[in-house]
Amino acid sequence: MSQANNTHAGQHDDFEIEPVEGLPEKPPAGEQILWQGRPDTWALASGALSLKWIAGYFALLTLWRFVSVVDLLPFGQAIGASVPFVLLGVVVCGLLLLVAYVQARATMYTITTSRVVMRIGAALTITVNLPYTQVGNAMLDLRRNGTGTIALETMGDTKLSYLVCWPHVRPWHMKRVQPALRCIPEAEKVAGILAEAAQARISVPQVSRAPAGAAVAAE
Incomplete structure (x- = not known):
């Protein structure tokens, strides 16, 4: 039985029914889904599988x-x-189109108010969970027909396998793998949703409780 990996701790059974399509569990309270989508089959075949x-x-x-x-x-x-x-x-070419179709149907990209989630893989399904605090930059490769790829430059100790995540990665960036929302329709619109959500999330002040007994500076 294959299992889906999360970039954080935790795994889930691929054969469990997803409470929300594309997510391994229900979003926590306060987190909202802003967009979900899949790659365009023809764009994936042309861009990732070099059909042309x-x-x-x-x-x-x-x-x-x-x-x-x-x-x-x-x-x-x-x-x-x-x-x-x-x-x-x-x-x-027919086989390449079939592979692209299967990959597209097995994929679900999700953008929420807190993170980007990528449910990817036809044979081996994995879930890549990327909070905005781990995303340093996002790059849009826009095509003339409106489809495009949004590559995410990760920070910290996030480590991903290029081969396991392919084709949902930025091509040829193997040393520091950049997960990507590949060949999605209306890519410019989706990039705007992602940018606004990430900026809003990161700009929210993070308040933590001081350890018990910590000294308080005198006025």
Whole structure:
């Protein structure tokens, strides 16, 4: 049985019914959910799985095959000799789209008034819990169609595995892994919600009780 890890202490059973979709437990009193969403399947396939590059690669292979045999074979046979590359490309791209769909359906990103929660993973489901006090910076990579990725630069002792969290990470940042809300629709709007929530949370004064017997400074 796989288990979902929290960046803080504690684990929960993946097969427990989520009290709130995407969250391992009900939010504590005073915490409100501001936004929830999933990656866009096509954007995830294109951005994280390089679907367009791979489709272009097979297109070049098909063209190379046709050009290499068109002088040796009749035109129709030259086309026929290139068809296997087209079919192989269709199969590979279809598999990438399937992986993107499964990943998107298994993912739930949640922004609350206190934290960002990422329920990710199709085969091994984990929950990444990031309070705003552990987020040093957030970076938006916005695409022309409105989808985009919000990468979170963590602080303190937060340690995440690049391979375990992929593709929900900022690409190629392996030494200091940056979890990311990948390929989400209306990314600019979501970034605004995140920025306002983090700023409001961090600006709230944190009052702690002084230890018993502590000396009080004289006026």
